[in-house]
Amino acid sequence: MTRRIELGLLYSRSGSYSLISEACRSGALAAIAKVNADPSLDVAFVPVERDPGGNADAYAPLCEEILRETGARHVLGCVTSWSRKEVIPTLEKHGGTLWYAVPYEGFEASDHVVYTHACPNQHLLPLLDWAMPAHGRRAYLVGSNYIWGWEMNRLAREQVTAAGGEVLGDRYLPIGSRDVGRMIEELRFARPDFILNSLIGPSSYEFMAAYRALGLEDVHFLPDNCPVLSCNLTECELPALGQAAEGLVAAGPYFRGVPGLGNFGSSHEAAAFSAVLELARLLSGREGAEALPLAQLLAGDPGRGIVDPETHHTVLPVIIARVQGDAFQPIKRLEAVAGDPYLARSKHVPVPMLRVVS
């Protein structure tokens, strides 16, 4: 007998990062359809949706509503780290689990969250390892004013400095702001070797458009000379970027057309899809498992899953790709690597700084 199991979806269908939400959501819905049509599984998912509308403060109450008013114990959702951190206390209170399908800045391993997209040892560090030898070690950092932008740029500064490079500046914009003028003016004078862009949504679209215009004015800023790097832009935002995406270099676990990784619109879609499939595998054939907290669900897994029981992160391929003619073209593919949220397990442990007694 097939068990019908409610599954929460907590994605913002409007607001500044709705393209990413929609990509995650369509990956989740595609996976739900696949699970429900699979006769080898004894579970079927019934989606229970709530839409926070891009408002960070709406996530926790809506997550609570899913966990209190429906039978769902598992929720797919959240795009920003801000919203993820908002829902964790609610998950803890109700014994719920969040499946998070977006790249993030690391330094978290909640007992109530599964991280199916990349963390810095799977995106930023390999991207910098590629960029510095290829373009130089003088970086300029831009980001959105919240934990993603701040922590990505802190980590980038640490890596660039450790490699003997230099950070010529870092600038931040509030989420949703299009006020990129000052960044562009500073870039004009700083003339870095590359730019790390950790802006999200409209800020990023505006920055990329203004940077393209700068490149038309001064060849130093053409993508071949001084590329923009990103760990969060994927195919799902290419329509919003248009021509301005040309030459953008991004790191991620999936890009459309890379052989052997399935057929998804973007890595967001792929990460949400694999989250739903993994949950179905964990629940199938285990009556009542849908009520278990994540730790017990993983501990009782008779098979081998994709979720590391210690960190709740996943093993993912690392691909670096450049936008050429409206599509990402891979330029480097590294072996799949386990998510290392605290950078404590991989070779990228930062070299301890010499302590200065001042």
Added chain:
Amino acid sequence: MKRRPIRIPNLGGAQAIILHRPHPTVQALTRQLTAIGLAVTQAWPELGPEALAADYIFFDADMSHDGMFPWEAGQPPIPMVALIGSEAPGRIEWSLKAGSHAQLLKPVGDNGAYSALLIARDAFDAQKALSAEIADLRRRLDDRQTLVRAVTLLAARGKSDADAYAQLRQMAMAWRISMEDAAARIVASHGGGDDRHQRG
């Protein structure tokens, strides 16, 4: 004084010991520390000598006392994090005296361990650096008398105080030692006991 930048410790494979009776708090903390990448052991009712080889100690601030640690009370050689349940002033006072560098409130849940590790490491390093600086300043303060005696001895050969002082400085530079050590040599060579040998 400008704040020095935080040193992010290499936590992969670091050893943590939790001094606490078996309890869900120990489980929750062990989960967090293991996720971060530390190797964790639990101890109760006291820390063995193996604690000296650990990198971090988490201790129960509710039930612990001085006798549980293999070092002099209040002199931990490694960073210590207090696990505080009862926020009674007497217990807070004791955990500060025991030398805690950071704290986590019980019940320990899903998070908090990483910031406690970083804050404890930073406070421990800062304390160590300050102690070393204070010891050095104190030594130099104590050596003032030797310095005065050396200048007086050099001046006794008919130099002004200022010239004698300049000569002492030049000798220290030539010998590649500190002014204080040069002064001690001069005092010793003139048969005067070096004050510093009497110090403990």
